[in-house]
Each structure stands twice: as C-alpha cells, then as structure tokens.
C-alpha cells in the first residue's frame with residue numbers, strides 16, 4: 001500500500017512552535033507511520049520579509065532530520081516545504097527561492113490572519129496564481145469571513161486556490177464552530193486535502209486514522225482517498241488537481 005500523505009506538519013525540531021527536539025520529532029514520525037502515513041511534507045512557519053530569509057537554517061535542520069528519519073523509518077518519505085504567513089513580499093521570496101514551496105513543486109501552503117477580509121484573501125491568492133503558484137489555504141476552517149457563504153470558497157477554488165482542513169477540526173477537537181464549518185466544506189465537495197498540522201505528540205499529534213475512518217463512513221471511499229492520498233500524490237508530482 002502506498003500510504004497516506006500528510007502535507008502539513010511542524011516536524012522540524014526547534015525552528016518554530018512545532019517539535020521541540022529531535023527526539024520528539026522522531027517519536028512524532030513513528031506515530032505518523034503507525035497511523036499509516038508514508039509521505040510527509042515538513043512545513044515550518046515562514047514569515048518572510050525581503051532580505052530576511054531563513055531558508056538555509058530551515059533547510060539544514062530539515063536535512064538533519066531527514067537523515068535520522070531515513071535510518072529509523074526507511075519507508076517514510078520526508079519532503080521539505082513551508083507554511084507561509086502571507087505578506088506583500090511572499091511572491092518575491094518564492095521567486096527568489098528564499099521561501100520553500102511544497103516539495104519543490106509549484107504548490108504553496110499559505111495562511112492569513114483568521115479575521116482577514118475576503119477581498120484581501122482573494123487578491124493575495126490571485127497574486128500567487130498569476131505568479132505561477134498553486135496556493136493551498138491552510139486550515140481553511142479558521143477564516144470566519146470566508147466561511148459564512150460557501151459561494152466565496154467556490155470562487156476561490158474556481159480561481160485556482162486549493163483548500164486544506166485539519167483532521168482535528170473535522171473530528172470536533174478544535175471546537176464546535178470548526179467542526180460545523182469543516183462539515184459544510186466537506187459536504188460541498190470543495191475540500192482538497194486533510195492534513196494533521198501536527199506540532200507535538202500530545203495536544204496536536206500527527207494522527208489521521210480516526211479522521212480517515214469517519215470521512216470514509218460519511219463521505220465515501222472515493223472522496224476519502226482523494227483527501228488523504230490521491231490529491232497529495234498529484235501535488236507531489238506537481239500536477240493539477
């Protein structure tokens with residue numbers, strides 16, 4: 001079996017609010033492996049300003065972890081990426097290669113302030129699309145201005161944006177509102193990826209299995225396979241979804 005693909009994880013130790021040590025990161029990887037994950041993209045937070053690249057630091061820390069991971073879990077493939085806090089410098093950082101895209105493809109994982117206006121979100125995503133990137137909105141359930149009407153999400157997807165939700169939100173572990181919103185997005189068929197957004201072993205662990213079982217049961221095998229595996233496989237091959 002090919003295994004599941006987790007496209008959002010804070011697995012690189014000591015570079016953001018994710019894994020606090022290499023030992024923790026390796027235990028998180030082992031946990032993800034037990035959950036059926038066979039490919040994972042490391043997506044440390046990047047808040048890029050011109051001339052303030054931390055690419056080298058991130059890439060060196062990633063390579064170290066990848067080496068250890070290969071020794072302990074040879075069947076688990078780790079890829080380099082980032083979760084970008086969008087700013088007016090983002091496109092510049094991507095074009096100069098100072099911000100890592102997801103696994104070296106044209107897909108980029110972006111986040112915004114949860115309260116940001118729909119118009120700002122739309123023009124930012126448009127910027128990325130026009131510059132040749134395929135933007136994925138990280139934990140799309142967090143943007144309450146966006147989730148009032150499903151039509152807004154439809155517009156963004158039609159424009160070339162992709163949507164990712166956190167497994168914990170779908171399971172109701174991030175509160176009632178997040179559960180309600182993810183339910184309506186799932187029902188609309190607009191969602192592209194379910195990922196862990198894991199930060200640690202306890203409160204935000206790299207768990208997918210429970211969510212996968214629920215998704216299969218409620219929305220069917222085909223959609224579940226797309227959300228946990230097939231769309232992410234296309235991403236890794238830099239194909240359109």
Ligand SMILES: [Fe+2]
Nearest residue numbers: 008083138197
């Ligand atoms: Fe994240």
